[in-house]
Amino acid sequence: MGKKFGTVKIFFKNKGYGFIHSERKDIFFRVNDIFGPELPRNGARVGFVEKYGKKGPFAVEIDILDGGLVICENCKNIMFPRTVFYLGGNPDKSVCRFCGAVFKVFPKTIYDEEAKYMAVFFVLAIIFSVFCFFSTY
Numbered sequence: 129m130g131k132k133f134g135t136v137k138i139f140f141k142n143k144g145y146g147f148i149h150s151e152r153k154d155i156f157f158r159v160n161d162i163f164g165p166e167l168p169r170n171g172a173r174v175g176f177v178e179k180y181g182k183k184g185p186f187a188v189e190i191d192i193l194d195g196g197l198v199i200c201e202n203c204k205n206i207m208f209p210r211t212v213f214y215l216g217g218n219p220d221k222s223v224c225r226f227c228g229a230v231f232k233v234f235p236k237t238i239y240d241e242e243a244k245y246m247a248v249f250f251v252l253a254i255i256f257s258v259f260c261f262f263s264t265y
């Protein structure tokens with residue numbers, strides 16, 4: 129059975145239950161059905177499996193998607209994206225741990241831009257000095 133996604137509408141910490149809003153309805157959940165030690169905040173994005181009981185739908189196998197966990201658009205797995213670095217040590221992009229699909233491409237930093245300009249300046253300086261060297265003869 130596939131995972132569904134929604135947001136925590138309300139969580140009663142002292143009572144240990146709450147409701148997830150998903151697909152225009154509110155789905156009951158218990159704190160015991162949350163994976164991991166983290167408690168959901170109101171408004172937190174969650175992934176869950178929907179079940180049906182006597183009193184209506186309820187959620188189990190709940191993953192809290194805040195705090196770095198994301199859904200891969202490609203394989204629909206819930207994952208921590210793996211960051212790929214390029215030469216120079218700056219983060220280039222993050223990819224899915226399961227299928228390798230690109231999750232996010234990081235904007236180039238000012239440092240990268242500076243490095244590029246420095247490289248161009250360096251090449252120009254060499255050309256200029258070579259030019260000066262030959263033009264003296």
Ligand SMILES: [Zn+2]
Pocket residue numbers: 200201202203204205224225226227228229
């Ligand atoms: Zn994936």
